[in-house]
Structure formats: structure tokens, C-alpha cells
Amino acid sequence: MCALVVAALFGVAGYATFTSHSQGDLLENYCWDDDLINFSRILFSISILLTFPIECFVTREVLHSVIGGNVIAGSAPLPAVGVQNISEEGDSDKWGHKGLTLGIIAAACLISTATDCLGPVLELNGVLAAVPLAYILPGLAYLRLEQGGIFARHKLPALGLALFGLFVALLGLAFLFVNFDTVDTCTHGKVMKYCLHNETLSTTVKSIIKSKP
Numbered sequence: 001m002c003a004l005v006v007a008a009l010f011g012v013a014g015y016a017t018f019t020s021h022s023q024g025d026l027l028e029n030y031c032w033d034d035d036l037i038n039f040s041r042i043l044f045s046i047s048i049l050l051t052f053p054i055e056c057f058v059t060r061e062v063l064h065s066v067i068g069g070n071v072i073a074g075s076a077p078l079p080a081v082g083v084q085n086i087s088e089e090g091d092s093d094k095w096g097h098k099g100l101t102l103g104i105i106a107a108a109c110l111i112s113t114a115t116d117c118l119g120p121v122l123e124l125n126g127v128l129a130a131v132p133l134a135y136i137l138p139g140l141a142y143l144r145l146e147q148g149g150i151f152a153r154h155k156l157p158a159l160g161l162a163l164f165g166l167f168v169a170l171l172g173l174a175f176l177f178v179n180f181d182t183v184d185t186c187t188h189g190k191v192m193k194y195c196l197h198n199e200t201l202s203t204t205v206k207s208i209i210k211s212k213p
Contacts, residue, residue: 014026021192023118024117024119024121027041031191031194032191052108056101056105056108059104060097060101064097067100120176123172124173127168127172128169131165131168131172132165132169134165135162135165135166135168136162136169138161138162139158139159140162142155142158143155143158
């Protein structure tokens with residue numbers, strides 16, 4: 001609830017301030033001579049810098065489990081088959097561990113260079129990741145683990161939740177591709193007109209002050 005309130009306040013305040021000029025990344029709406037917002041940009045960069053390794057760790061854990069059929073190297077007990085075999089297996093797992101980590105980081109860097117707009121990326125992340133995690137997977141997990149048929153009375157809310165999440169994900173994905181030209185309203189690093197106006201006004205004021213005897 002606290003996260004919902006904070007997110008809603010930021011969203012409402014951002015849109016109320018910039019209305020139709022609001023960007024996917026609200027920080028792009030602020031001028032570069034705003035010291036407080038520049039400090040906020042630094043804090044946001046530090047936040048991304050600290051959370052990215054955590055996200056890479058989760059991705060690596062899942063991929064290593066799917067590809068190798070076990071958990072990350074070093075966390076599973078090694079079989080007692082001799083010191084030499086253990087050493088060779090450990091070296092192999094270590095190189096595979098490093099290769100998978102570098103592959104995830106390289107893939108993330110290459111994909112991130114495809115666009116500089118945050119709006120479409122967040123929408124795609126929402127329909128492909130957030131909606132399944134919040135609606136589809138919990139419902140399917142309950143349907144799978146709870147005893148009784150799928151259409152049992154006590155399973156109907158979980159079934160409705162999963163179907164609702166699937167509907168929202170498909171609808172959001174369709175709207176994203178159909179309206180991609182209108183969704184992509186990013187300024188691509190262009191300085192807002194009101195920032196240029198402020199810069200001109202500031203330069204004019206400084207010139208007037210300097211011209212005074």
C-alpha cells in the first residue's frame with residue numbers, strides 16, 4: 001500500500017506538472033540547470049547501479065538451473081569422486097559461471113542501445129513480466145497445487161485472476177505494437193522549449209545586470 005501511494009503521488013504530480021509533455025522518464029522533463037533534479041539524477045543512477053547486479057544474479061540463477069539442471073556453481077555439494085575430478089569439474093563450472101554472467105551483461109547492454117526511450121520499454125516490461133508475475137503465475141500456481149478440479153468452486157477466483165492477467169497482457173501487447181508510433185513520444189535527449197526560454201531569460205537578466213553602471 002505504501003509503494004502504491006508513493007507511485008501514485010509521483011505519477012499524478014508528474015502529469016499534473018507537465019500534462020501532455022510528460023515523458024516516460026519524468027527526469028527528462030526537467031531542465032539541466034536544475035541542481036535539485038541533477039542531484040535526483042545522480043541518486044537514480046546509483047539506484048540502478050546497485051540493483052542491476054541483483055537482477056543479473058536472479059537471471060543467472062534461473063538460466064544456470066535450466067541449462068545445467070542444478071543451482072549456481074559452488075552452492076551444490078560435489079560428488080566424492082576424487083580430488084582431481086572435483087578440481088576439473090570446479091574449474092569447468094567456474095568458467096561456465098563467468099561466461100553466463102558476461103553473456104547476460106552483454107545481452108542487456110546490446111538491447112539497451114536499441115532505444116533511448118523509457119516509455120515503450122516500461123510498457124513491454126509490464127505486459128511481459130509484471131502482469132504474469134502479479135496475476136498469471138500466482139493463479140496458475142494455486143490451480144496446480146490446490147486439490148480438486150480446475151473448475152472447482154474454491155478455484156474459480158484463482159482461475160479468474162489468471163485469465164484476467166492473460167487478457168491484460170495480450171491486450172497491452174497488442175496496443176503497444178499497434179500504437180507504437182504514438183507511444184514513442186520520447187524527446188531523444190532534446191532540450192524542452194521551456195528550458196531554452198529559461199536559459200534565454202537568464203542570459204538576458206545577466207546581461208542587463210552587467211550593463212548597469
